[in-house]
Amino acid sequence: MKFPGSVLVSLVLFVSETLAALCLSAGYSDAGERMWQGLTVLFALIPCALVQLSLVFIHRDVSRDRPLVLLLHLLQLGPLVRCVEAFCIYFHAGRVEEPYVSITKKRQMPKDGYTEEIEREVGQAEGKLWAHRSAFSRTSVIQAFLGSAPQLTLQLYICILQQEITVARSISMVLSLLSIVYGALRCNILAIKIKYDDYDIRVKPAAYLCIFMWRSFEIATRVTVLVLFSTVLRVWIFLIVVLNFLVFCCYPWIHFWLSKSPFPENIEKELSRVGTTIVLCLLTFLYAGINMFCWSAVQVELSDPDLISKSQNWYQMTVYYIVRLMENAFLLLMWYIYRTDFYLYVCAPMLVLQLLISYCMGVFFMMVFYQFCHPCKKLFSSSVTEALLSCFKILYFVCQNHKSTVLTGKVAMKSPEDTEEAQDSSKTIDSQKRRIHQSVSSNA
Numbered sequence: 001m002k003f004p005g006s007v008l009v010s011l012v013l014f015v016s017e018t019l020a021a022l023c024l025s026a027g028y029s030d031a032g033e034r035m036w037q038g039l040t041v042l043f044a045l046i047p048c049a050l051v052q053l054s055l056v057f058i059h060r061d062v063s064r065d066r067p068l069v070l071l072l073h074l075l076q077l078g079p080l081v082r083c084v085e086a087f088c089i090y091f092h093a094g095r096v097e098e099p100y101v102s103i104t105k106k107r108q109m110p111k112d113g114y115t116e117e118i119e120r121e122v123g124q125a126e127g128k129l130w131a132h133r134s135a136f137s138r139t140s141v142i143q144a145f146l147g148s149a150p151q152l153t154l155q156l157y158i159c160i161l162q163q164e165i166t167v168a169r170s171i172s173m174v175l176s177l178l179s180i181v182y183g184a185l186r187c188n189i190l191a192i193k194i195k196y197d198d199y200d201i202r203v204k205p206a207a208y209l210c211i212f213m214w215r216s217f218e219i220a221t222r223v224t225v226l227v228l229f230s231t232v233l234r235v236w237i238f239l240i241v242v243l244n245f246l247v248f249c250c251y252p253w254i255h256f257w258l259s260k261s262p263f264p265e266n267i268e269k270e271l272s273r274v275g276t277t278i279v280l281c282l283l284t285f286l287y288a289g290i291n292m293f294c295w296s297a298v299q300v301e302l303s304d305p306d307l308i309s310k311s312q313n314w315y316q317m318t319v320y321y322i323v324r325l326m327e328n329a330f331l332l333l334m335w336y337i338y339r340t341d342f343y344l345y346v347c348a349p350m351l352v353l354q355l356l357i358s359y360c361m362g363v364f365f366m367m368v369f370y371q372f373c374h375p376c377k378k379l380f381s382s383s384v385t386e387a388l389l390s391c392f393k394i395l396y397f398v399c400q401n402h403k404s405t406v407l408t409g410k411v412a413m414k415s416p417e418d419t420e421e422a423q424d425s426s427k428t429i430d431s432q433k434r435r436i437h438q439s440v441s442s443n444a
Helices: 005-030 034-059 067-074 078-092 124-162 167-195 205-232 234-259 273-293 314-338 348-373 384-412 416-443
Strands: 102-107 117-122
Touching (some): 005 034, 005 078, 005 167, 034 078, 067 078, 117 124, 124 167, 124 205, 124 273, 167 273, 234 273
16 A cells, blocks of 8 residues: 555645744734735635635535534644544554455556556555545645745745845745645646546656656746736736636636537536536636646546546647747736836846746756656657647748738739839840840850
């Protein structure tokens, strides 16, 4: 049975980040900064409440007679209780013979074009432990992008405004960044396990390292760009954030409407149609929050029974990173143009170049992961480099067609007089060529 290390890491990040945020808010209270105190507490408590709700929903505690567990969830101690349960299951496994086991069939990764199917017995204890790991993976994603990402953005904004990085603030920002990167990593692993559920997947340490570097560069750059832009154009940043959220929130619903699929009814048997709609709205809201800061490896598809798209869409990923790079460059350009004397002692061109290079480094580690370290790369119909080349070819052909269309339009817009002059000039040139040819022949 696998050690529940992911459960422990999720709990440590959750508890440490919450405590750091509360200590930081107490410091703001002592300094009389009520607004920063309120926002810090808000970004700490909202994800806590969402984490409790998700744990209760996943473990179906409402339909079970467990009043003590529900009370502990109300006291925001749900993750601690779930972690204790997971470790109790792990250490007591194998001591008592289980009454029945289930048989699972998994296929191995293809070797020399062949794959084998392996049957494996899964006991009750291992099944419960898998449920705990799955629940904590989902709560890590919620904590990362609905709590840690806004918290990191807020604290970095305060640091720039006050031109001071305190110890408490730096600890909070480091924990928030680690929480976001870990949540993005769990999102990647979760997407792989959902898409390739029929296979026995083993993620190697090199894959974890590539994902960690990829997400660290991508998220740190994105947060820094948003904060720099917000310090010079405070009103416009709200338009950027709202536009991003609306696009990514509405995209799954528009895709679902165009597919003309029936409304999903198999999410939870006890949920009504209104409850199912609320759950789907929360899911798309989380999806928008992830894509606000980084690429969402899990693509929401409401027409699928698992609500997750199981196809590897290279073109969608390529378009996302191209558009995001253009958006980051545009925001940095606006910051560079409208920056004030506040940034007098900052080398602005060097900072812009460093941020763009950092984002490109994140894209580089992403390509390395999908090209060499992905645990299911043998199942890809095409590699990421081939997909990028084909996408660039499509963009090249589109640009060429656009140029030819523009030239054709310019020719069509010419007046008849211009056309007659062009014909006369061509006739004159032809006559001159004939005269030169005759003179050369006569001399010969």
